Amino acid sequence: MRSSTRASGIRSEEAAPAPAEASPPIVAARPLEPRGDPTRRARPWWADVWIKLVRRKPLGAIGGVIVLVMLAAAVLADWITPYGFAQTSLRERFVVASSAHWLGTDELGRDLLTRLIYGARISLYVGFGAIAIGSALASAIGIVSGYLGGRFDLLVQRGVDAWMAFPPLLLLLSIMSLLGPSVWNITIVLGIAFGIQNSRIIRGVALLVKEHTFVESARALGAGHVRTTLTHILPNVVPTIIVVATTGLSTVILTEASLSFLGLGVPPPYPTWGGMLSLAGLDHMYRAPWLAIWPAVALSLAVFGFNMLGDALRDLLDPRLKGG
Amino acid sequence: MKQYVVRRVLLALPTLFLVSVFVFALMRFMPGDVATRMVEGHAYAPTLDALRHDLGLDRPVYTQYLDWIGGILLRGDLGRSYWTRQPILEEFVRRFPVTLELAFLTILVSVVLGILIGIVSAVRQDSAPDYLGRVLAILALSVPYFGLAVLVVVLPSIYFKWTPVWTYIPFSVNPLENLKIMVVPALVFGVTRAGPVMRIMRSSLLDVLRQDYIRTAWSKGLAERPIILRHALKNAMIPVLSLIGLQMPLYIGGSVIIESIFRLPGVGLFFFEAITRLDYPVVQSVNLIVAAMVVGLNLLVDLSYAFLDPRIRY
Numbered sequence: 043m044r045s046s047t048r049a050s051g052i053r054s055e056e057a058a059p060a061p062a063e064a065s066p067p068i069v070a071a072r073p074l075e076p077r078g079d080p081t082r083r084a085r086p087w088w089a090d091v092w093i094k095l096v097r098r099k100p101l102g103a104i105g106g107v108i109v110l111v112m113l114a115a116a117v118l119a120d121w122i123t124p125y126g127f128a129q130t131s132l133r134e135r136f137v138v139a140s141s142a143h144w145l146g147t148d149e150l151g152r153d154l155l156t157r158l159i160y161g162a163r164i165s166l167y168v169g170f171g172a173i174a175i176g177s178a179l180a181s182a183i184g185i186v187s188g189y190l191g192g193r194f195d196l197l198v199q200r201g202v203d204a205w206m207a208f209p210p211l212l213l214l215l216s217i218m219s220l221l222g223p224s225v226w227n228i229t230i231v232l233g234i235a236f237g238i239q240n241s242r243i244i245r246g247v248a249l250l251v252k253e254h255t256f257v258e259s260a261r262a263l264g265a266g267h268v269r270t271t272l273t274h275i276l277p278n279v280v281p282t283i284i285v286v287a288t289t290g291l292s293t294v295i296l297t298e299a300s301l302s303f304l305g306l307g308v309p310p311p312y313p314t315w316g317g318m319l320s321l322a323g324l325d326h327m328y329r330a331p332w333l334a335i336w337p338a339v340a341l342s343l344a345v346f347g348f349n350m351l352g353d354a355l356r357d358l359l360d361p362r363l364k365g366g
Numbered sequence: 367m368k369q370y371v372v373r374r375v376l377l378a379l380p381t382l383f384l385v386s387v388f389v390f391a392l393m394r395f396m397p398g399d400v401a402t403r404m405v406e407g408h409a410y411a412p413t414l415d416a417l418r419h420d421l422g423l424d425r426p427v428y429t430q431y432l433d434w435i436g437g438i439l440l441r442g443d444l445g446r447s448y449w450t451r452q453p454i455l456e457e458f459v460r461r462f463p464v465t466l467e468l469a470f471l472t473i474l475v476s477v478v479l480g481i482l483i484g485i486v487s488a489v490r491q492d493s494a495p496d497y498l499g500r501v502l503a504i505l506a507l508s509v510p511y512f513g514l515a516v517l518v519v520v521l522p523s524i525y526f527k528w529t530p531v532w533t534y535i536p537f538s539v540n541p542l543e544n545l546k547i548m549v550v551p552a553l554v555f556g557v558t559r560a561g562p563v564m565r566i567m568r569s570s571l572l573d574v575l576r577q578d579y580i581r582t583a584w585s586k587g588l589a590e591r592p593i594i595l596r597h598a599l600k601n602a603m604i605p606v607l608s609l610i611g612l613q614m615p616l617y618i619g620g621s622v623i624i625e626s627i628f629r630l631p632g633v634g635l636f637f638f639e640a641i642t643r644l645d646y647p648v649v650q651s652v653n654l655i656v657a658a659m660v661v662g663l664n665l666l667v668d669l670s671y672a673f674l675d676p677r678i679r680y
Contacts, residue, residue, distance in 0.1 A: 101504075204384035207657040211619030212637065216392060216649050219641040296510055300623060303512050304638065319516050321626055327520045334520045338513030346508035 094358050102354020108347030116163035125153040127160040128311040136330045145336050148318075149326040154333065157313035158340050164314045165344060168225065169295045172232035176294075177287045179237025184244025185279060189252055189271050199245075205238045211300065218306040228307050232294050240286050244279055251278045285356045292348035299341055315341040374668065378661045385657045390431050393646040400448060400644040410449075421448055434650070444655075445647040447640070454651050457636060464632035467537060468555070468624065469617045471548055473610060475556025476563050481606065483560070484567025489594060491572065499564060506561030511620060515554045515627045534631050551628045555620060559613065566609050571602040611667030615660050 096103045115122070131151035139146045145154040187198040205213075214235060221227040251257065252275065260274050299316030301307035308314045318337040327334040401417050404410040411417035418424045422433070437443040444454040487499040522528040530550050537544040574580065575598055583593045621634035629635070633652065640648035 200380055200384060203381045204388055204657075207381060207385050207660050208389075208653060209615035209619035209656060209660065211616075211622060212653055212656060215622065215638070215641050216389070216653060219644060219649075220392070299510060300512055304623065304626070306641075316512075319513055324516065324519070324627075327516065328523060331520055331524055334513075334516045338510070338517055341513055342509045345510065346504065349504070349507055 091355070091358055095354055099354035099357065101350045102357075105347040105350025105352075105354065108343055109351055112162045112166060112344055112347065115159045116166045119159045119163050123153075123156040123159050125156045127157050127313045128152065129156075136326075138330075139332065146330065146332045148330065148333055149323070152313075154336055157318060158315070158336055161313045161315045161318065161337070161340065162344070164225070164308055164312055165295050165298065168229050168232065168298045168308065169291050171229040172236055172294045172298075173287050173291055175230060175233025176236030176240065176290070177283050179234060180240040180244050180286065181276070181279065181283055183237065183241035184246075185248045185271055185275055187241065188245040188248030189267070189275060191249075191252075195245075202238055202241060210235060210239075210297070214297065214301060215304065215306055218301055223302075223306050223309040225308050225312065228298060228301060232297060235297075236290055236294060240290065243286055244282060247279050247282045248275055251275050281359045285352075285359050288348070288355050289352035292345045292352060295348065296341070296345055315344075371669065374665050378665065381661060382654075382658055385661075386435055386654055387431070389650045389653045389657075390434065393650050394427055394430070400646060403644065404448065434647070438651075438654075444651040447648050448645050449643055454648055457648075458633060458652065458655065461631055461633050461636050463537070464534070464630050465618075465621050465625070465634055467544075467548055468552060468621055468630065468632060471552035472556040472559060472617060472620075475552055476559035477606075477610065479557065479560040480563025481567050484564040484606075485571060485594065485599070487564065487568045488571035488575065489590075499568070503561040503564045506558050506564075509558060511555050511558040512623045512627065514558060515551070515624060518550065518554050519627060530628055532629050534629070547628075547630075551624050551630065555617075555624050559617070562609060562613070563606060566605050567602065570605045571598060574598045574602045607670060608667055611664055614663045618656055618660070 095106065119127075129152060131147070134143070134147050134151040135149055137143050137147040137151070143153050143155070145158065147153055148157070183198065183202075187195045214231060217231050218228065221231065257270060257274050260270050265274075298307050299314065299319075302314045302316030303320050305317075305320065305322060307316060310317060315337040319334060319341075323333065401414055401421065401423060405414050405417050411420060415424070422430060425433075434445060437445060442455065444458065446453055447457070483499040483502065487496045490496050519530060530547070534547060535543045571594075580593060580598055583597050588597075618634075621632060622638050623634070624630070625632045625634035626638050633656075637649070637652045639645075640652070
């Protein structure tokens with residue numbers, strides 16, 4: 043139980059020790075080929091995953107729908123919003139919901155709905171960016187550390203230990219205060235944090251995969267370390283990476299929101315849900331409670347969606363990582 | 367057991383060393399210059415160089431590090447804040463009880479709620495209360511605690527003319543008044559933390575209830591209550607405990623946000639103020655203390671397994 047398999051995310055909400063006894067379903071060449079009934083082989087594996095998702099995990103499917111709506115809002119924000127996200131109108135400050143402003147306006151007369159929709163864009167931008175950076179980093183650290191083993195592994199793991207000793211928020215706040223708030227900075231910082239945190243899980247899987255005979259035979263056939271890791275170990279780690287990435291998305295989005303909430307995430311005038319809730323804007327919310335309600339609702343929905351989708355995908359792709 | 371404790375403590379030392387180097391390097395090599403801000407915005411010294419000299423920033427980096435870490439190890443001196451020139455340790459000790467109380471109450475709320483709902487959910491699996499409990503847990507997982515905190519601060523004051531108390535009263539002065547202040551932040555934070563506790567409690571109790579010794583207990587005619595509370599619960603608690611241990615950093619990190627919303631004068635607020643002013647000594651010392659606490663707590667959690675499950679031997 044000490045082998046600290048922290049599940050998903052920047053120290054996930056659900057970090058739970060993974061059950062150790064179940065051995066991983068390892069396939070040598072193509073990891074996600076549907077097994078059994080050969081007539082169904084025509085369907086690609088990812089279509090299978092989606093069908094399974096809807097049938098077996100209705101909550102996960104609801105999460106998927108929320109994520110899709112969010113994606114659509116983020117992509118189409120320029121066309122579906124009637125106002126600009128920074129378009130102020132001082133004559134229309136604190137307008138209550140009306141036909142012109144469906145969710146009302148804020149202290150500068152900016153349309154709340156418009157800002158919420160653009161907020162989805164920033165959240166996803168930072169979320170996906172950080173996850174992409176983080177997954178690459180986690181895989182690199184995890185696979186190299188697990189594959190090489192020995193002193194290198196020991197050294198790297200002590201470094202990871204040191205990083206994990208910090209409460210994530212404290213460390214991220216310290217770094218962001220020095221770098222200064224910006225979309226780029228927060229994406230990179232969250233990505234690095236996510237990567238280091240999750241390298242443990244990837245390393246654990248790499249350690250297991252490494253012991254299999256197909257790795258030994260590849261080495262015996264003369265494959266170098268680079269080829270062995272890339273063509274034999276990496277493909278077997280991919281399902282875990284996907285799971286870690288999807289379950290991590292909600293945590294990354296939430297962390298971005300909490301940093302923006304404190305004013306150290308995405309700087310104004312970019313609308314982010316965390317920034318709209320912000321500590322600095324608390325005084326305005328007494329006049330216009332909708333300024334607090336809607337961003338909180340949007341954020342909760344997004345986190346709910348990603349949580350449910352991530353959980354469902356985890357159960358379908360890699361049940362070993364299952365928590366509570 | 368004794369050997370295990372010694373080995374774990376020895377393993378923690380290099381981690382703490384790396385932590386200190388890391389947090390120190392972070393503060394020195396990242397962009398962001400406190401001296402410029404202090405001179406230009408607040409006229410702390412006539413020139414930049416004079417201020418750098420005053421603060422000791424003109425010395426080589428390794429001397430600064432040795433000075434800092436040496437002060438901590440030899441004299442228990444965490445240094446002084448750049449801005450207020452007050453000793454950090456004093457400030458930390460003064461504020462720590464607030465954060466500790468908040469963390470304690472938060473954990474209490476989340477554990478009591480999470481475990482109770484988790485037990486009901488597991489024992490009455492697939493019944494209406496189970497579904498209700500699971501939905502609540504998912505809700506708690508989804509609602510960000512700072513969002514909930516803002517709503518709790520804002521909405522009641524508009525609709526019920528109720529506001530949280532902003533002036534903090536220490537527990538030692540007036541325990542009742544103090545609890546009145548702390549209970550709302552602790553509830554807000556604790557409720558959102560109860561979600562994961564409940565889910566782990568439920569799944570681990572379900573696991574334990576399927577085991578042979580529980581069936582034996584049933585067949586020898588034991589009542590439900592002693593089976594659940596005396597036989598199953600103790601084993602089912604292990605993952606819950608490890609979750610709380612793993613979540614400790616989240617409680618401490620969260621206190622930064624909760625304390626700044628509810629204006630509680632704890633370590634979190636201290637840290638947040640230091641961060642916005644780039645007060646290096648405070649930021650690095652608080653980070654180091656907190657990291658040391660996390661390392662210590664993880665150790666405690668590991669050791670407490672042995673108490674809950676005597677089969678675990680080291």
